[in-house]
Amino acid sequence: MTKAADIELAAVSKVYGTATAVHAISLKIPAGTYCCLLGPSGCGKTSTLRMVAGHESVSSGDVVFGSANVTDLPPAKRGTAMMFQSYALFPHLDLVDNVAFSLKMKGVDKETRRAQALEMLKLMHLEPYASRRPAQLSGGQQQRVALARALITKPEALLLDEPLSALDPFLKIRMRAELKKLQTSLGITFVHVTHSQEEAMALADLIVVMNEGRIEQADTPRTVFERPATAFVARFMGDHNVLSGRIVERTADGLFIEVVGGGRFFALGTAPVEDESADIAIRTDHVRIGAMPADGLGFDGIVSNVEYLGAKVKLTVTTAFTDEFTAVLSDAAFFASPVRVGEGVTLSWDQPDSIVLGRIVK
Template sequence: MTKRYGAALAVDSVDLKIPAGAYCCLLGPSGCGKTTTLRMIAGHETATDGHLVIGGREVGHLPPAARGTAMMFQSYALFPHLDCLDNVAFGPRMRGVDKATRRRRAREMLALVQMEALAHRLPAQLSGGQQQRVALARALVTEPSVLLLDEPLSALDPFLRIQVRAELKRLQAELGITFIHVTHSQEEAMALSDLVVVMNNGRIEQAASPREVFARPGTAFVARFIGGHNVIAPPGRDGLVAVRTDRIRLSRDGGADEGGGPSLAARVETVEYQGSFVQLRLRALDARVAATELFVVLPDDAFAARPFLVDDDVTARWAEADAHPLSDVPPPAPALTLKELTP
């Protein structure tokens, strides 16, 4: 699918197949096209070009209510004058479902998200996490085949965010429907998804399982955005490689380290204690190296036994097998099955 706003290209020929019953996260920085893609799936934006198929049926020409999708908005958009029960029952009411049936279904959905006891409270009487659960119940009451979530956890505090994402994963597994979840949080995408779709400048950079995206990033952008990697162009080698920050070994004397492998002379610029690990930021001393800034993560006990200080000159070394080659050209999105995505 492609989306243009006048001369501006918001989504550039996105081609993606999401297996039925998968939890898919569209991940990327602000302005990368992920929310526009979600809104085109929902029918709240019209694609400039391309096709949208859900369950073998072309739905791109249909209104939102006829697509078999439901959308949970970032703001939750609950009606302030309606209690939880009537908020959840509102969609079936607009579809002409009789009162007894729609209220029964609303109670079932509130029970599913563990909010049945607060059915008669107004949204203003609920916490942010409780409002999020009601909004989720309201989206699910229409029995969609695809649930669309636009940054649903962004308004929650960090502790509650972890609780609610566990609840989302539980519900998705229990219901067996496809979830498509937009987020800019790498941690959120890794924790929730079967399929991570990393987007940049309106295009898909990589689409794969969380483990594949982290262990084998396809492009320099993916390696940098996912985090936990250094992108390096070592002297004497064509192209870029990604090396995980926890796979780099440090020594002071510059001599041959056990295991050998490529190496760079560097200077320690910062040392940050992070509890279970210590992160060091290094500056490469060889001007021929394209990536002059490197990050290294050392276990806390290893660092305590052999600490490094700011301004120490060190040798950074890694195994050749840990240098993953990168491509400047995003690879095509593969047609994956849910079995292939799930470890």
């Protein structure tokens, strides 16, 4: 395979008429990285991927591969390959001809391109099915054919647009493992668009969380999970509760906020001196049921929902200042002192589990 190159976006924007889909984002994806662009529908992640691929023009800014500015180059000249959500396989061709199609378009002779296609099918463990057509394959097998067809061009980067969305849950998990194994063995850069937090966490070396055409956070999965940069990231990843309030006191290591409806809460971290309000996040899996601790990090509320999820139980609590505050407990912790919907409960947490969040300037 071709040696991977860094991919850099420098203040890249995409404007459709009067609507801006991507707002001057800057991002560097190191060579050989598995990068996931993560966010809800309409956040700009697919537009960003298509601008990297060259399938969408850049309104302003630059796309750089290694030391080469490829902003104005067509897709075929960029050293990338794209795998589309639909797989876009040719139904009338067998697997060999499907995989070899791009080489045929480049004028590679039949014997050479078929030999290379068979090598790619072997890599995907599909060699026994070489004479079949796409309709005779399962969804997972079709996906591997699409991967083989993209990789036969020996790209520096493989771009994947929601590649697992059409698969059933069990196959998704299996194909996640296949994708990661493949990227590791090939050593090239993968840029993968998804709206699934679980998918991004399982696959990525670098998660780029997008919202309304902006990058909210770009970091390792562990950092995004444990230290969300903004309230949006904390809520979207689903592992933190977010409280917003007025800053009433600043200390050497944190600050206190006062929330509407009552309640004063401390969090570690800082906010700009000009800010009068702040968002804080509390880890859902570090919230406990029980008596209020001496430091007062907790509150009383009413249980509004209980979800048993096997190894854990998800508890939703309503209070005077928020309709939804979540605690994720181990099954042992919950059933040691179970509660029901409508019952009163005291929730608490330790100081390190509450952090001050940043804010994106718009």
